[in-house]
Amino acid sequence: MKHIVTIKTRNLCKSARNGxxxxxxxxxxxxxxxxxxxxxxxxxxxx
Amino acid sequence: xIHSYKQGGLNIVLDVCSGAVHLVDGLTYDxxxxxxKSPELSREGIIKEVLSLPGRENESAEEINECLDQxxxxxxxxxxxxxxxxxxxxxxxxxxxxxVVKALCLHVAHTCNLNCSYCFASQGKxxxxxxxxxxxxxxxxxxxxxxxxxxxxxxxxxxFGGEPLMNLDVVKGIVEYARSLEADAGKNFRFTLTTNGMxxxxxxxDFANREMSNVVLSLDGRREVHDRYRVDYQGKGSWDVIxxxxxxxxxxxxxxxxxxxxxxxxxxxxxxxxxxxxLELGFDELSMEPVVCSKDDPSALDEKDIALVCAQxxxxxxxMLQRRRENxxxxxxxxxxxLEDGPCIYKRISGCGSGTEYLAVTPWGDLYPCHQFVGExxxxxxxxxxxxxxxxxxxxxxxxxxxxxxxxxxxxxxxxCSGGCSANAYHATGSIRGIYESGxxxxxxxxxxxxxxxxxxxxxx
Numbered sequence: 001m002k003h004i005v006t007i008k009t010r011n012l013c014k015s016a017r018n019g020x021x022x023x024x025x026x027x028x029x030x031x032x033x034x035x036x037x038x039x040x041x042x043x044x045x046x047x
Numbered sequence: 048x049i050h051s052y053k054q055g056g057l058n059i060v061l062d063v064c065s066g067a068v069h070l071v072d073g074l075t076y077d078x079x080x081x082x083x084k085s086p087e088l089s090r091e092g093i094i095k096e097v098l099s100l101p102g103r104e105n106e107s108a109e110e111i112n113e114c115l116d117q118x119x120x121x122x123x124x125x126x127x128x129x130x131x132x133x134x135x136x137x138x139x140x141x142x143x144x145x146x147v148v149k150a151l152c153l154h155v156a157h158t159c160n161l162n163c164s165y166c167f168a169s170q171g172k173x174x175x176x177x178x179x180x181x182x183x184x185x186x187x188x189x190x191x192x193x194x195x196x197x198x199x200x201x202x203x204x205x206x207f208g209g210e211p212l213m214n215l216d217v218v219k220g221i222v223e224y225a226r227s228l229e230a231d232a233g234k235n236f237r238f239t240l241t242t243n244g245m246x247x248x249x250x251x252x253d254f255a256n257r258e259m260s261n262v263v264l265s266l267d268g269r270r271e272v273h274d275r276y277r278v279d280y281q282g283k284g285s286w287d288v289i290x291x292x293x294x295x296x297x298x299x300x301x302x303x304x305x306x307x308x309x310x311x312x313x314x315x316x317x318x319x320x321x322x323x324x325x326l327e328l329g330f331d332e333l334s335m336e337p338v339v340c341s342k343d344d345p346s347a348l349d350e351k352d353i354a355l356v357c358a359q360x361x362x363x364x365x366x367m368l369q370r371r372r373e374n375x376x377x378x379x380x381x382x383x384x385x386l387e388d389g390p391c392i393y394k395r396i397s398g399c400g401s402g403t404e405y406l407a408v409t410p411w412g413d414l415y416p417c418h419q420f421v422g423e424x425x426x427x428x429x430x431x432x433x434x435x436x437x438x439x440x441x442x443x444x445x446x447x448x449x450x451x452x453x454x455x456x457x458x459x460x461x462x463x464c465s466g467g468c469s470a471n472a473y474h475a476t477g478s479i480r481g482i483y484e485s486g487x488x489x490x491x492x493x494x495x496x497x498x499x500x501x502x503x504x505x506x507x508x
Binding site for chain 2: 001002003004005006007008009010011012013015016019020022023024041
């Protein structure tokens with residue numbers, strides 16, 4: 001019997017491999033007082 | 048490190064360092080709880096401990112073993128009880144991109160046509176004099192941004208105030224100037240505008256919908272809630288004036304790339320009622336945020352409010368779920384969690400970039416770490432002609448990351464909030480490395496709700 005369902009997520013450990021491109025949107029620009037996880041990865045958007 | 052919680056009938060287990068999210072049955076939830084609390088226990092020890100839990104006396108060892116086998120698989124796979132190997136990466140992204148600026152908050156108007164008592168910017172004046180930015184200063188800010196952005200292609204400029212539409216001609220001139228440089232400089236400008244709506248007309252709508260990647264429209268929801276604080280200098284509420292203007296702008300925009308941005312205070316901790324009003328008005332890209340102010344301010348949220356707001360966040364999640372199932376979805380900014388394509392670990396441990404890659408520019412060209420530090424002279428970093436000259440202060444912001452605050456190192460939400468907002472920390476504790484506790488409480492609740500909604504979306508399709 002399956003006791004665990006795993007939701008598909010970005011593996012954060014593997015995301016360390018590219019060193020961070022720095023192109024993702026700066027948080028406060030998106031919409032002011034309680035800013036990161038709801039940003040999107042710029043590279044992923046271009047896939 | 049894991050974080051386990053129950054919401055809406057789901058048992059949710061977040062593996063903090065890998066970002067994995069697991070939905071588990073009740074027995075597995077309890078077993079994972081035992082493994083987390085007593086990692087030294089052998090398999091026999093775990094079974095014994097689980098059987099001693101209330102209501103688990105009659106579970107079979109066979110079934111517990113089956114659960115433990117599946118837990119072991121996830122551990123081996125690195126998606127449960129994974130280690131935090133990121134500490135040595137902290138600061139690397141900021142070091143690698145030291146001196147690079149990619150976003151500016153342009154304070155084009157330190158003046159406002161509203162007189163909101165809860166305004167963090169003291170009615171747009173930022174505790175200083177009224178002023179508007181000249182086109183010459185705005186152009187210089189764009190030159191400074193391009194020159195400081197090195198290899199970054201995407202540059203962001205937020206028109207902010209005060210009320211930026213009180214200086215519309217300069218806003219238009221700055222956009223035109225930046226667009227004229229884009230191709231040769233190899234840059235892509237994304238402009239945003241934050242407005243109280245009072246000066247919106249056909250000209251503004253046409254300009255904003257042509258040039259602004261996003262517009263942030265200030266509306267607090269219910270008329271009586273909005274008009275309690277958001278009044279003009281005669282004390283007259285602004286709701287009746289701005290709502291029709293916002294509706295026209297959003298309709299002309301095709302209903303996309305905007306935010307209704309409200310603030311909730313001690314007067315309306317039941318902010319879901321304000322969300323419902325916004326939905327009735329036809330808006331469906333929404334953000335409501337807690338007021339940030341000193342504890343003795345009459346609008347400040349107290350402990351009772353915080354508890355109510357947490358319950359409201361759960362109610363909001365259920366409302367979103369219901370509307371999604373009725374094919375009438377709406378977005379709530381803080382629940383927009385992208386589990387599959389969210390930011391990489393470098394971004395998550397580096398924070399928002401204030402004081403380093405993101406700076407605020409005053410009407411006269413001074414540089415500050417972000418809009419919330421403007422007006423605090425000791426946070427002046429330099430100016431757009433000479434660049435950052437207070438390198439010692441910038442160093443303080445550069446060294447801010449998830450691991451620079453002891454409390455964050457032990458927090459399950461650290462890779463979602465990235466250490467939180469330096470300005471909130473400063474205003475609450477007097478230090479940019481302080482901990483804004485009530486902000487943390489609300490943030491964690493929001494992330495729990497967001498993960499719950501995304502997990503449901505994933506299994507429901």
